[in-house]
Amino acid sequence: MKVAYWPGCVSRGFTPELHGSMAKVAPLLDIELVELDRACCTGAGVIAEHNQELADTLNARTFALAQQVPGAELMMNICSTCQGAQSECQERLDANAEYRAHVNQTLASEGLNYEWNPTHPLTNKNFLWLLVEEIGLDELRSRVRRPLTNLRVGPFYGCYIVRPRRRLGIDAEHRRDNYLHEVIAALGGTVIDYAGMRKCCGFPIITMNKEASLKQAGRHLGDAVDADADCLVTPCPLCHLNLDLQQPLAEKTVGRRLDMPVLHLPQLVGLALGLEPQELGMGRHVVKPTSVIDWSTSVVAGAAA
Amino acid sequence: MEMMPAEAHDRREGGTQSFKLRLRRYDPESGEAPYWDEHTVELEPHRSVLEAVLQARDRFDGSIGIRCSCRQAICGSCGVRVNGEPALACHTHLDAALSSSGDGVIEIEPMGNMPVLKDLIVDMDAVHWKKVQRVTPWLLAKQPVPEREYIVSKESMVDVTQTMACIQCGACVSDCLAMEVDPGFIGPAALAKAYRFVGDPRDAEQYERLNDLAQDPQGIFDCTHCFKCVEACPKDVNPMGQIMRLRRIATSDHGIVDQNNGQRHEAAFTGLIRDYGLNHEAELLPRSYGGPSWFGKFHPAAGKELLSSLPVIVKGVLRRKVSPKLAIFGHKIPAADLKAVRTIYDKVEGREQRYELNLYIAGEDEQPEPAIVAAPEGESVAESSPEGSNR
Numbered sequence: 001m002k003v004a005y006w007p008g009c010v011s012r013g014f015t016p017e018l019h020g021s022m023a024k025v026a027p028l029l030d031i032e033l034v035e036l037d038r039a040c041c042t043g044a045g046v047i048a049e050h051n052q053e054l055a056d057t058l059n060a061r062t063f064a065l066a067q068q069v070p071g072a073e074l075m076m077n078i079c080s081t082c083q084g085a086q087s088e089c090q091e092r093l094d095a096n097a098e099y100r101a102h103v104n105q106t107l108a109s110e111g112l113n114y115e116w117n118p119t120h121p122l123t124n125k126n127f128l129w130l131l132v133e134e135i136g137l138d139e140l141r142s143r144v145r146r147p148l149t150n151l152r153v154g155p156f157y158g159c160y161i162v163r164p165r166r167r168l169g170i171d172a173e174h175r176r177d178n179y180l181h182e183v184i185a186a187l188g189g190t191v192i193d194y195a196g197m198r199k200c201c202g203f204p205i206i207t208m209n210k211e212a213s214l215k216q217a218g219r220h221l222g223d224a225v226d227a228d229a230d231c232l233v234t235p236c237p238l239c240h241l242n243l244d245l246q247q248p249l250a251e252k253t254v255g256r257r258l259d260m261p262v263l264h265l266p267q268l269v270g271l272a273l274g275l276e277p278q279e280l281g282m283g284r285h286v287v288k289p290t291s292v293i294d295w296s297t298s299v300v301a302g303a304a305a
Numbered sequence: 306m307e308m309m310p311a312e313a314h315d316r317r318e319g320g321t322q323s324f325k326l327r328l329r330r331y332d333p334e335s336g337e338a339p340y341w342d343e344h345t346v347e348l349e350p351h352r353s354v355l356e357a358v359l360q361a362r363d364r365f366d367g368s369i370g371i372r373c374s375c376r377q378a379i380c381g382s383c384g385v386r387v388n389g390e391p392a393l394a395c396h397t398h399l400d401a402a403l404s405s406s407g408d409g410v411i412e413i414e415p416m417g418n419m420p421v422l423k424d425l426i427v428d429m430d431a432v433h434w435k436k437v438q439r440v441t442p443w444l445l446a447k448q449p450v451p452e453r454e455y456i457v458s459k460e461s462m463v464d465v466t467q468t469m470a471c472i473q474c475g476a477c478v479s480d481c482l483a484m485e486v487d488p489g490f491i492g493p494a495a496l497a498k499a500y501r502f503v504g505d506p507r508d509a510e511q512y513e514r515l516n517d518l519a520q521d522p523q524g525i526f527d528c529t530h531c532f533k534c535v536e537a538c539p540k541d542v543n544p545m546g547q548i549m550r551l552r553r554i555a556t557s558d559h560g561i562v563d564q565n566n567g568q569r570h571e572a573a574f575t576g577l578i579r580d581y582g583l584n585h586e587a588e589l590l591p592r593s594y595g596g597p598s599w600f601g602k603f604h605p606a607a608g609k610e611l612l613s614s615l616p617v618i619v620k621g622v623l624r625r626k627v628s629p630k631l632a633i634f635g636h637k638i639p640a641a642d643l644k645a646v647r648t649i650y651d652k653v654e655g656r657e658q659r660y661e662l663n664l665y666i667a668g669e670d671e672q673p674e675p676a677i678v679a680a681p682e683g684e685s686v687a688e689s690s691p692e693g694s695n696r
Contacts, residue, residue: 038639099667
């Protein structure tokens, strides 16, 4: 399937291994990525906090660019925060024709227009949602070359992709707040539940209240350690910054050794589809995913034997 | 004796059904640790969790503690956690609670972030009410007070009714993730109450209120933006949304520069997207501490922060997570697009007044249901998706 692909900023900035691993994984799942390289940052909620209309207009521009990609079935992102920020803007744009017209007037100088069509609404899905709803767990399972057998994986969702439920289309039929569990299981891994899996990583307040921010990250990582997880997996690069890049500082804040590797979702999928840790950029993490790499080599060795 | 069909074995006369409850019991004065207690009650599925707890108390154990009054979701007394999620016990149907339970047993606990007085009763005075009092929860009227009534726009009053809908149940306080690590955070309920007066055109001290809440290290900039309170609220008060509006009015309307880097972070972020189109993480941190320009990093506050983050930065560079080139120059969108983005900034920020769509006031347009049909070949980014999954 062809998708208008919004990679976000951080996946091309401080977590380049995310963008890189998505590019490696896409062909294995027959996803054609048409990168929206003209689009700008979603604002991550911060621009909306500053000026709602500004955030809505910038995202409407991205939606308009996505609608111009010929043959794309939908728009896809690889960042929980992008999903949340875009969904919030789309909610306002779709709810009110007058407001939409007002925003489109600003876009008109560039010749762009965000079109709203009730029979074909703009569909914007995180890679996680796309995996479950478009590709399907059975299909995903059938493509697994190296099942994550005996790998104990803790899901870390990120706030923006699980709340608020109504805006994100989560209900009894669409258990999007449980999809990471389902994907880990479909890849053959063992899902590890722990207290912090749907809580906040603390990243949004890292510059305002560093101690509280790192305490959040440290506490969730500690919960995962106590639950005997080998690693965490997250669909959000901002969570990854606080959970991986800042983990040494989080360790100091909570006063315990953590040493918990955190994988990006496409990395975990890539491993199960048979890609090597190195090509998925797993050497670039601050906390070396040694346990995961040991696991993958032993699985390969086991398969060869 | 007549046999009952297997699937309805627990159905009783009059439509009642068996529900198993697991209650968290704790009496701090006893010196004993908390424990779980199970009881099976008989009620119709549309009855509430509160009625179930009261039945357990009446029939099996008179010492079960729960607070309640109106039993119709108005008084806010019976806030608890049902299967881990905050809820009003009187506003949660037993059939819904059963379907959200993990193992067929409805689990009922006291709310979080507040000390337990007994079983399901928490100390609202120690946390919730103290925080509400913190925000001066009354009108500081503009002078002179008119002889008759104030004349204000209908819209501004509809706006504050959203926060007035709060019934002080504490569900949002219970689930606040910032408060979980920083108990001193003023928190969602009290800050929503603060907006009640900040948004009231009759109040004389908008600036003073906002400056106070912005400068407080545990004020409006301590919120982690996790949406927990939005989800917890049984009355659609949207506390986090109100906090974001407090920030917006403080920074954009009053130009308040706080000591917590709240305004600087917002200005740095917004400015970087204007300059680059994409976030430039290496610049964001120093600018958030030192001020929203390239020179921000030379501010003493930024220097101190950079020094403490140095081990992290060095490790990032060594692991090739961050290339020195990217860290220095950042990444940009193409020049023509950057120009278009700046045009949007100029136009929107150049307005005399911020234009803000408030869906609580405006409501949603009546819209036809999205049709469930396949997108025609070549149709771009439109899709047949079931209602509710199109975002």
